[in-house]
Amino acid sequence: MQATAIIAKLRGVGSLGLGAPLLIMLMLMMLTLPLPAFLLDLLFTFNIALSLIILLVAIYTLRPLDFVIFPSVLLVATLLRLGLNVASTRVVLLKGHEGGDAAGKVIEAFGDFVVGGNYAVGIVAFAILTIINFVVVTKGAGRVAEVSARFTLDAMPGKQMAIDADLNAGLINQDEARARRKEVSMEADFYGSMDGASKFVRGDAVAGILILFINMIGGAIVGVLQHHMGFAEAAQTYTLLAIGDGLVAQIPSLLLSIGAAMLVTRVPTATGDIGSQFAAQFLEDPKPLYITAGVVGLLGIIPGMPNVPFLLLAGGMAWGGYTIVQRQKQIRAQAQAKPVPVAPTGEVKELGWDDVAPVDMIGLEIGYRLIPLVDKNQGGQLMQRIKGVRKKLSQDLGFLIPSVHIRDNLDLKPNAYRISLLGVTVGEAEVFPERVMAINPGRVFGPLSGTVTTDPAFGLEAVWVDANQRDQAQSLGYTVVDPGTVIATHLSHILQTQGHQLLGHDEVQQLLDGLAKTAPKLVESLVPKTLPLSVLVKVLQNVLQEGIPIRDIRSIAETLADYGSRSQDPVALTAAVRASLGRLIVQNLCGSQKDIAAITFDSELEQLLLKIVQGTGGDGVGIEPGLAEQMQKALEQHAQRLEMEGRPPLLLVSAPIRQWLARFVRQSIPGLHVLAYNEIPEDRQIKVVAAIGKRG
CATH class of the missing domain: 3.40.50.12790 (FHIPEP family, domain 4)
Known part of the structure; x- marks a missing residue:
């Protein structure tokens, strides 16, 4: 309970915005005030723990934008470590002649136990850590962040156009579009900040090298001139303390560099943490494990080779491959064990009207390779997008768009789909589930390699490209959409232009029932006293066919109630309705x-x-x-x-x-x-x- 209370208090301090200022004040104290050895031990331990926490948070972060504060955390942790270096340098030079623990037990342990009290080994170990940190990890992470920032900025216009296209097609609403625009902006800001933050780590590594040599040279001078120590004794004493101080600083610095590298090398669209991705992508196919086990096993039986380690490792990898094969067999067996419905035996049922299937108002037939697009268990989003299209069109046109009947059709090509209204085909095309469509909006900055095609909805020039070319296509000015969006946009365009075919007697009656709740006398005087329902249906169909929504059903009804007594010609009534809706x-x-x-x-x-x-x-x-x-x-x-x-x-x-x-x-x-x-x-x-x- 006490630990929970402490964590709650720490969160309270963080919620007040006092965490970073307190660390900055602590760093200033370390730069100006002499610290006792015990406090130095405590702060060095805290520094190592903080770096380890940051590394683990970076590992378990699902997306880079989930840890968007990382550049600021990296700066604060770097400044804290540099402040510790200054405070420890002061203590080493002032009290180093008193013994190995004069600067604290942590520095003594790293200078004595870790490198065995041998300052030559310590210098080599420190140099190796510095090279790994400075040359390998930090430089690579900085380059990745720089390239990511550049490509993210280049791809921003294309991503914004894709968001606008989804919004106009009704696939997302205003709130979702605003959130996606904010995420695009945050992504560019994050990689830009990471590009600059990598310079902090690089400068910290250089500062660590300089501080090490300053402590070694300065300690030897202080020991010989002020404390009258022999040169060899002074060099050994202060070199061990300097190496211990350098190792204590370099290990947290290396942890932070690894965390930064893991964060910037994550793919933004990947799902799950690094561990789950490793298991899903690295341990799914047993063939690499079997082949590696065979190679390592052959090396293990060569005379003169360390047979036991090689054979143990080969056996472990072979066992891992066998385990994967058994797991896959078990999954297939479970899938095959599902009960198959058996047709009932007996006399054939007499045919009835139930056996005559009605024509679908809106039909969508897909080839078998497009089934994953509509299967939620396989991550398909097409059903949800079609629902969004129906919702937006219903709001725009003024009546409820019927449900879309989706079914697979083996007579179609595997990648083909077909859209029908009232049983008549009104649109068909082919899409590629594993690719994305890059649409030329009219002005692009270069060509793309892929399958040339046209956008099925508006007939624009387009190219089917691999999914990993999305950022490149967006940076060249293309609008990039996935196959589900292509189908949903095509369906939306067809329903918008052919919506008048979907409006029938039942839909018009529903409109009248809704209007009767607010204007009952108007509905009573219109149908059937002034106009029959069939004439009203024809007029509304004419209005929709000319691209005019019927949302303002009250104004339409009032106009028809006035003109219906003079004429029941749908053409004349349509002209009167258009005149009343002139402002719209x-x-x-x-x-x-x-x-x-x-x-x-x-x-x-x-x-x-x-x-x-x-x-x-x-x-x-x-x-x-x-x-x-x-x-x-x-x-x-x-x-x-x-x-x-x-x-x-x-x-x-x-x-x-x-x-x-x-x-x-x-x-x-x-x-x-x-x-x-x-x-x-x-x-x-x-x-x-x-x-x-x-x-x-």
């Missing part, structure tokens, strides 16, 4: 801009089109092919110019011909939006950028 339509297309850049028709051409539409009953079949081709080319040219200027391509026409022109450009110029003049709010200004058909 313009807001979605142009944002908050007051000036609306738009393409119009010359008055003569518009009058001609109006006569053609009125004369053909609204279908426009009487238009000359040559005139239609000229109109299409002119509209396409001006629409591309608006897009290059960063403006939405809009065509403004009179209301009677808007519906026909919308159908006319829907397939040939998909990005062009056709609006009627009465759909523009009064607070918006129209800026005509082109008048098609105008002469001169």
Whole structure:
């Protein structure tokens, strides 16, 4: 209980932010005040324990960002160790002539017991530790941190674009996007800090070497001149104390260097600590153990070789490989032992209506190699992403998107998938589960080696690359997405453009039931008194087909209640609903801009089109092919110019011909939006950028 209370008090001090300041004050005390030998022993022991704790925390950290305070901890621990070096140097030079324990039992133990009292051995041991720390561990960790910081900074724009793509596709919400952006920024800051923190360890190693020689030379001078010791006696006494002091400092420094190296060499996307990763990746295949056991065993039977160690080690590795094989057999046996359902025997059941399977509203068929993407037990995230797509589209469009029926299809290619609406295929493509797709957003800084393809959702140029090329692709400006995101984005795009097919009588009735809770009289006067439900369904489908959400079902219902008594033509009612939703339509297309850049028709051409539409009953079949081709080319040219200027391509026409022109450009110029003049709010200004058909 006392230990628990002490730990709680220490946590309380840390929560107040007093831990680091107390260590800094302790370091200043060591630099300025002489410390007794017992206190030096206590502080040296604390320094070794602190370094060991930091090393173990680095080993058991799952990701580098989970120990983001490590650079600051490294700085504080380095300063504490340097302060101890200064305090011990003072005590060694002042009291070293009194004996080996004058500077404390810890220094005496490292100078006498560890190196056997032989200062030549001590110098060699100290030099080896310093080389290992300075040349091998610290230099390698610093290089890894430097390269990681550089690649992390280069990959930041690509990672930000990937986050924005997931957010726009509905795979994540605003909070998740904010957290991922913060993590990307923290990753860059962490590796940058680690690059600088490695210089602390390198400088500490150099300072340790200088302090050792200062203690040896200064101690010999002090012993001979001030304490009248013989040169050999003074050199041996102070050299042993200096070596003990240096070893006491170098061992914690080496521990911290190893901790820093382990932290920066961790793969950010790896799961589990180092021990679990070692067991999962190093001890899964028995063949390396068997081959190594055979080689070591052959070396062990060569005459003149130390047979016992080699044969013992060979036997141990052979036993380890055998254990792995037995464990794998046991796992396979357990998998095969699962009960297989047996078809019941007896008479064949008579067919009924239950045997007629209904058509799936939304279907997703996948090849057998894509099954891990939807299997949660294998880490598949596709089901969760599709749920996110349905949630976002339901919020955007204004009605509940039906569930997606996912099943495997052996008739498809192993890596292929197929999306269907109401039993009709509307999209299909191939993805590679072991790779990622690097999409060219329009401006990249270099090519990638991989399988060239196109993004199935938007038709952008893309390349399938190995997963280890993700950072390289992001640094070149590509937007990198995994196969699950490719499928989810393709599905989201299809549902957004084909959402009107999913809206039926039941969905509209659900909308009316929800509206009846807040406006019961409006619903009562609309259906069935003013309009039948089928007409309302058709109008809402028309609105959705033109890319307008039906979230504002109250305004739509009020408009239909007013106009329904005059006409029950779905086309006319759709035009009335569009006019009432004009602010929403313009807001979605142009944002908050007051000036609306738009393409119009010359008055003569518009009058001609109006006569053609009125004369053909609204279908426009009487238009000359040559005139239609000229109109299409002119509209396409001006629409591309608006897009290059960063403006939405809009065509403004009179209301009677808007519906026909919308159908006319829907397939040939998909990005062009056709609006009627009465759909523009009064607070918006129209800026005509082109008048098609105008002469001169």
